Amino acid sequence: MTLREILKMGDARLLRIAQPVAVFDTDELHVLVSDMLYTMQSVNGAGLAAPQIGVDLQVVIFGSDQINPRYPEAPVVPRTVLINPVITPLDAAEESDWEGCLSVPGLRGMVPRLRRIRYTGFDQYGDPIDRTAEGFHARVVQHECDHLIGTLYPMRIRDFRQFGYTEVLFPGIDASADD
Numbered sequence: 652m653t654l655r656e657i658l659k660m661g662d663a664r665l666l667r668i669a670q671p672v673a674v675f676d677t678d679e680l681h682v683l684v685s686d687m688l689y690t691m692q693s694v695n696g697a698g699l700a701a702p703q704i705g706v707d708l709q710v711v712i713f714g715s716d717q718i719n720p721r722y723p724e725a726p727v728v729p730r731t732v733l734i735n736p737v738i739t740p741l742d743a744a745e746e747s748d749w750e751g752c753l754s755v756p757g758l759r760g761m762v763p764r765l766r767r768i769r770y771t772g773f774d775q776y777g778d779p780i781d782r783t784a785e786g787f788h789a790r791v792v793q794h795e796c797d798h799l800i801g802t803l804y805p806m807r808i809r810d811f812r813q814f815g816y817t818e819v820l821f822p823g824i825d826a827s828a829d830d
């Protein structure tokens with residue numbers, strides 16, 4: 652496991668359309684996934700996408716087996732490795748909530764997302780994943796999959812009055828680490 656550098660907004664590699672993974676269960680893919688899990692855990696991230704460490708592949712990870720100290724009120728999302736994902740809306744309902752991103756440290760913004768989705772894809776072994784999700788779980792999946800199409804959450808903000816520094820917006824929470 653290697654701690655990988657997380658690219659920050661402004662780096663052109665965050666704007667690419669990521670390539671699909673063609674072959675599963677390879678040493679290369681397992682190393683990538685373990686580096687991503689280690690890197691995400693080291694900064695208490697809610698999720699991480701391969702483009703955020705400069706890897707141009709459709710690989711995202713999210714979730715944890717316990718409460719995330721950065722999002723203590725958020726429900727637990729199962730730890731998931733999701734490759735070549737496809738998101739389908741279950742209906743048109745949206746909801747807005749605060750998001751942060753490890754590639755946009757120190758900031759939070761109010762982002763509208765689909766409330767209920769189905770997502771499909773594969774894990775690192777090539778086993779299919781097919782789930783429905785709503786609320787925070789659906790939000791995390793949409794945020795991470797956006798990284799695969801070169802989209803960072805500030806690009807989704809509609810009301811820039813609800814975008815600012817975490818330490819100012821939420822003075823009570825520990826914003827000393829990366830967002």
Ligand code: NI
Nearest residue numbers: 751752753754
């Ligand atoms: Ni992000």
